[in-house]
Amino acid sequence: MSRRTWVVALSLLGLVCGGPQAQAGAAPETRVLRIGTYFVNPPFEYIADGATVGFEVDLMNEIAARLGRRPEFVDTRWETMLREMRDGRYDCIVGGITITPAREKILAWSTPYMTTTLSLVADAERSPAIRGIADLKGASVGVQAATTDYDVAVRMRAEGEIGSVKVYPFDRIEDAMSDLAAGRITAVMKVYPVAAWLARKTPGLRIVAQVPGEPQPLGIGFSKANPGLLAAVDRALAAVKRDGAYARLARKWGVP
Template identity: 30%
Template sequence: MKKKLVALCSMILASSLLLFGCGTSQEVTKEDPAKPAEAAKFKLTEDGKLRFALSGMAKPYNYTDGDNKLIGFDVDIAVEVSKRLGLEPVPVQTPWGSILQGLKAGKYDAIIGGMSITKERQEQVDFSQPYLLQQAVMFVNEKNSAGIKSKEDLKGKVVGVVTASTYKDLADKLVGPEGKVKEYESDLFALQELKNEGRVDVIITDLGIGMNAIETSQLPAVPVGEPLFVDECGIPVQKGNQALLDAINQALDDMKKDGTHLEISKKWFNKDMLSTSN
C-alpha cells in the first residue's frame, strides 16, 4: 500500500513539473505587442525624461515667446514624440555652433531643432527619418543688392549664413576667392544685416525662417531665384542608442499616419513640411 502511495505521489509531482515547464516556455516565447516606450530600455540622461536640444533662435521652428517659453514647430514635434514614448519633454536651449558636441557629450538625449542630415554628421551621431524639409533660399534687400537674381550672381559678393549651418560650404563655393562669407549666431541676426547697405549682399537661409522674419520683423528682404537645395532634417541621438532611435522613428511614423504631423505643420506654416510642392 505504501509503495502504491509513493508511486502515485511521484506521478503527481512529475505531472506538476511538466505543466510548470510548459507554462514557462509559453510565457517566454509569447510575442508581446507592447509599444516601443513600454518594451525598450532607453539610454537617457535623466530617467523618465526626454531632454532635447534646440537653439531657440529659429522662429517659427523654435523660439521664445513673451513669457520666455520655448515654442514653435520643433517644440510641438518634440512634445508629441515624448508623449508617445511615455517620457516627459524637457527642452534645452543651446547655441547652434556647439549643439552637436553637446549631444555627443551626453548633455541631452536628442536634438529636435531642424538639424540637416549630412554624411559628416552621420559619422558622429545616429539620425531618425526626416521629419522636416527645409528649402535653402537667397534673400536680398532689393535696394542694396540690385542685379542678384540667381546663385551665379554671387561671385565676389558678401554672403551671410548661420554658424555651423549647411549653407556655409555652398556659400564659400559660390562667392569664390574674391567674395566673403560672414557667419552669424542666428538667421534673424543675419537677415537684419540686410538693413545696412554695404554690410552684406545676400543671406542664405531657410525659406520658412526668412518669410516669417520679413512678416513679423518688417525686414526689407525678398527671396530671389530658385531654392539652392532642400535639406532633410532628422532627430539625431548618440551613436549606438538604438532603442531610443527605433522608438523615435516609430513615433514619427505614427504621427504621419494619423495626421498629427500634418496638423502641427499647418499650425505653424499652413503647409505640409514634408513636401516642397505646396
C-alpha cells in the same frame, strides 16, 4: 535570528521606509525625454512672451506624448550641441539640423521629418535687380557659422557664383538680417523656413532664390549607443505623419 525572521524584518522595514510594497498603489512617474536645442531659430524653436514655442517644440511634444514620456527642453548652443549629444548629455537633439555625412559619423539620426532647401534673402527695394542666383556674382552673403549654409556659401564663392561670405555667430542671425536691410551685405542664406520667417519680419526683404542641388534633410539626433530610443522615435514620427498631426503642425507654423 533565523533566515525567515530576517526576511520578515526586512520586509517590514521596507514598508516603514516607503519601499516598493508601500508604493504599489501609486502611479509610476512619467519618464523624461531630455531634448537639447537652442531657442534662437524661428519658426522651429524660439522664445515668445517668455514661453518656448515653435514647430519643433510642438513636434517633440507630440512625439514624447506618444512615447509616454515628459519632454524636457534644455537650452544650449549650436556650437556645442552635437558634441554634447555625443557625450550623452541629452536623450536627443533637435533644431532644424541638416543630416550630413559628417554628422552621421558622430551621431545617429531619425528619418528626416522634413526635407527643405537653402534660400537666399535679398532687399527688394535696395537691390531690385537681384532676382536669382545669376544676379549674385560679386555679392556679399551672410551665413551662420558651422552650418550647411556656410559650407555651401564657401563653395559658391570658390565657383564665382557669389563674391564674399560674411560669417555670423549662430545666435546672431538677426544681426545678418539687420545688416542686409542696412545694405552692409547683399543677401543672407538660410534654410527655407527660417529664411521665410525672418524675411517676413523686415519690410522689403524677400526670398530671391533657392540654392539648387542642395537638399536639406532635417532630423533628430541621438547617441549611437541608444538605438532603441531612435527606433521608438522613428515609429512615433511615422505615426504623427500618418494620422495627420504633422500636417496640422506644419500648417500652424507655415513649414513644408
